[in-house]
Amino acid sequence: MIPFFSPQDEITFVISFIIGIAFGFILEQAGFSSSRKLAGVFYGYDFVVVRVFFTAAITTMLGLIFLNYFGYLNFSDIFINSTYIWATAVGGAIMGLGFIIGGFCPGTSVCALAIGKIDAMVFVAGIFIGAFIFGEAYPIFKDIYIEGNLGRILIYDTLGISQGTFAFSMILIALIMFWGSYFIQKKISKKEMKY
């Protein structure tokens, strides 16, 4: 959903297409099509993934806040999905497990598939099998799937702090993370060189 255009404009499809291509291209260029690089964050030898995601998050956050401040963008124009707390927790755990076992997250697996990686092909096939099982066994999962709907919630409202304070702390966390990961990576890489 692109807030600058009316949902009736057909141009939104073209824009979505272009953004999609750009997204995939940048993911690939950042090295996200390599499962070794992605899994590196769990073993401490490569933090590019965390850095890229944090950079994307704070860039988007700053962009949205400034666009809103200068009156180009209305926050209520942005679609926010409802938070289903249990489904999110369980889904997050499964996704994390899948990430560390398979070496991809759903988006990056498609990205790696596009450049012809065999492990990504297997991974994507797994996604479809999982989705099929979920669809067929839906009555079993139904309760947890629809339980705990918290509605359209935002972190800073829930914490009771202002948007500015939250943005500030988020950037601070990102900076600490950037420098922290820089030093951890340096240390671990050095250790590995000794062997």
Next chain:
Amino acid sequence: MKKYIYISFLTFTFAIIVAFLPKQNTKKELSPEEFLSKINKLAKSIIEKDPNIFLIDLREKEEFDKFSLSNAVNIPLKDLLKIDNLDYLEQENKKIVFYSNGTTYSNQAWTIATRLNYKNLYVLKGGLNNWKKTILEPEYPKENADFKEFDLYEFRMGASQYFTGSGEKEKAKRKKKKVIKKRKKKEVEGGC
């Protein structure tokens, strides 16, 4: 290394600016929960046939035929932008309430319609799933519960009977009832 220090410094500057940025007053933001956090209120409004509420069911037709709220109009989400359906959103002084099984469809419909500048839009919190749980199958309050909770339970039981017991009659009635559609004023066309 120097590059990183420079970028960090720049980002930190932005962080400080954002922290002290005065709050911008955007257009009045309608929270989907604003009105319907009180689900009992809606049940009451429907039973009392409150003329100020206009319900739109966003599910598919088959699901709508199986069960729906009284006086609701069925517009599947994918058909929301059809011109005939958009006319339904032009309700003067009426609260339009979107609902579906959960809230994903209704939130999407709410966002789309808000961006098309339609007013007085609401979402049924928790969707029909929550409706079923709170209104149709209410839990009996604990023995030491407040009087208010017992009152609430009584009301919900009553509502439950209303929505399940007389369901068939309601359906028959609904079919006859015609919803008044307000046509959009046509723009004056040029030419001779």
